[in-house]
Amino acid sequence: MAALVLLLALPAYADGAAAAEQSTALSEKYAGYSHFIVIDKSRNRLFYYQKGELVKSFAVATGKKPSYTPEGLFVIREKIKNRPYYKGKIKGGDPKNPLGDRWLGLKVTLKDGTTSYAYGIHGTNNEKSIGKYVSEGCIRMHNKSVRWLFDQVEVDTPVLIRK
Numbered sequence: 393m394a395a396l397v398l399l400l401a402l403p404a405y406a407d408g409a410a411a412a413e414q415s416t417a418l419s420e421k422y423a424g425y426s427h428f429i430v431i432d433k434s435r436n437r438l439f440y441y442q443k444g445e446l447v448k449s450f451a452v453a454t455g456k457k458p459s460y461t462p463e464g465l466f467v468i469r470e471k472i473k474n475r476p477y478y479k480g481k482i483k484g485g486d487p488k489n490p491l492g493d494r495w496l497g498l499k500v501t502l503k504d505g506t507t508s509y510a511y512g513i514h515g516t517n518n519e520k521s522i523g524k525y526v527s528e529g530c531i532r533m534h535n536k537s538v539r540w541l542f543d544q545v546e547v548d549t550p551v552l553i554r555k
Contacts, residue, residue, distance in 0.1 A: 418444050427549040429468075429513075429541075431531055433461055434555050436523050438513070438531065440541060450541070451523045453516070453532035460529040461553060462500050462511065468549045469499040469509060471542060492516050492535045494542040498551060513551070514538060 416439055422428050423444030430439040431452065439449045455461035474484030475495035482489045492515015500508045515535040516522070522534055531553075533541070 416446050416449065418446070420444075422550070422552070425550055427545050429545070429549060429551040431461075431513075431551065431553045432555075433458065433463070433553065436525070438533065438541075440544065442544075447544075448540075450533055450537045452513075453521045453524050453526050455527050455529050456525055458555070460527065461531065462502065462508075462529065463553050463555065464501065466498045466500050466511075466551045466553065468496050468513075468545060468547055468551060470497040471495070471545075471547060472497065473542075475514070488517060490517050492533075492538060494535070494538045496538070496542060496545065513541070 418428060418430070418441050422441075425441075426443060428441040428444075430441070431437070431454070432439070433454050436452050436454055437449050438452045440447050472484075472495040474493050475491055476482065476484045477489045477491050480490070485493060491512075494515050496513040497509060498511045498513070500511045502508055511529055513531045513533060515538045516532045519534055521527075521532060526532075
């Protein structure tokens, strides 16, 4: 009988779905927001919530070093289609643009109290980088995924980045 009970309990944990769902539950203090994003750097996943309910999650790429992608509660400051890549002087819409064709710019308060607008959630011209620790600090997404997210969120949407 004990073996039977063990076998019945096993499927709930075999694929990790139950554990994964519990770990994606949004804290009650954030559940009141109409839109909310959580970026989990330890799993390189972005979770998108509406009114406290998980709508979708996506694989992302984050910083080469843990310190590159800042942690904390930030907001989406701007939404830009075909943002130029200023560092490399590449026009928006160019297939060589490492930012893809959607940019969700973040307002980030750094540990020293200064504000930075250099970080964003964006597409990429290197889809194979998704799921890895490769960026200079931004959050990269598959282009199809960031287009979907771009259409859902509004300026001032909170973004929680954590380990």
